[in-house]
Amino acid sequence: MTSIVEALIRRALKPSVASDLPGRLRLKFSMFRLLPEEAVPYMHYLDDAMCILPGVKSAECNVKTGSVLILYDPALTGKRQILSWWSVLTGECIASLSDPSLQLMREDEIVTTLRARLKTHLPSVPEDPA
Numbered sequence: 017m018t019s020i021v022e023a024l025i026r027r028a029l030k031p032s033v034a035s036d037l038p039g040r041l042r043l044k045f046s047m048f049r050l051l052p053e054e055a056v057p058y059m060h061y062l063d064d065a066m067c068i069l070p071g072v073k074s075a076e077c078n079v080k081t082g083s084v085l086i087l088y089d090p091a092l093t094g095k096r097q098i099l100s101w102w103s104v105l106t107g108e109c110i111a112s113l114s115d116p117s118l119q120l121m122r123e124d125e126i127v128t129t130l131r132a133r134l135k136t137h138l139p140s141v142p143e144d145p146a
Contacts (some may be wrong), residue, residue, distance in 0.1 A: 022110055024034070024049075024050050025051070025106075025109075025110055025113075026106065026110065027047050027050060028045065028047045028048055028049075028050035028051045029045065029051075029102075029106045029109070029146070030047070030106075030144050031043035031044065031084070031098075031099070031102060032044050032045075032046065032047055033095065034083060035098065036095055038090045039087060039088055039089065040085070040086070040087055040088075041085075041095055041098055042083055042084070042085050042086070043083060043084045043099075043102070044081075044083045045082045045083065045084075045087065046082070048079075048082030049082070052145075056079055057077060057096060058096045059077045060077075061127065062075050062077045062084065063075045063076065063077075064127075064130070064131070065105050065130075065134060066084075066086060066098075066101070066105070066135050068101075068131065068135060068138070069093060069097065069098065069101045069138070070092055070093060070138075071088050071089045071090075071092025071093030071097075072086060072087075072088045072098065072101075073087045073088055073089065073091060074086070074087045075087075086098055104134065104137045105134070108130060108133055108134055108137075112126075112130055
């Protein structure tokens with residue numbers, strides 16, 4: 017993948033906080049339309065990937081508005097940690113696009129592999145101050 021394509025994907029996946037209430041965070045992606053149409057059918061994996069972070073209950077992507085609603089337990093996590101986790105997800109997503117070993121796998125094997133990779137990042141996600 018070229019650095020230009022990578023930069024465009026990173027820009028498309030860069031969130032701004034549209035709403036921040038305890039237990040409810042809405043992220044908005046102003047450049048969401050830069051993502052290829054082929055990515056849309058895989059957005060349902062977002063919920064599973066976000067829920068790997070302890071305290072996240074659900075994540076719902078709205079491809080029409082370019083936003084993601086994240087419901088979480090404020091006693092376990094918060095905005096800073098969720099945004100940091102989003103950065104980890106973005107990095108892994110981009111890295112997976114140019115990983116030739118994933119191209120040889122079935123979809124369920126790719127999901128299992130990427131889930132395991134994401135779990136290795138959990139200790140590096142900064143904690144929210146109490």
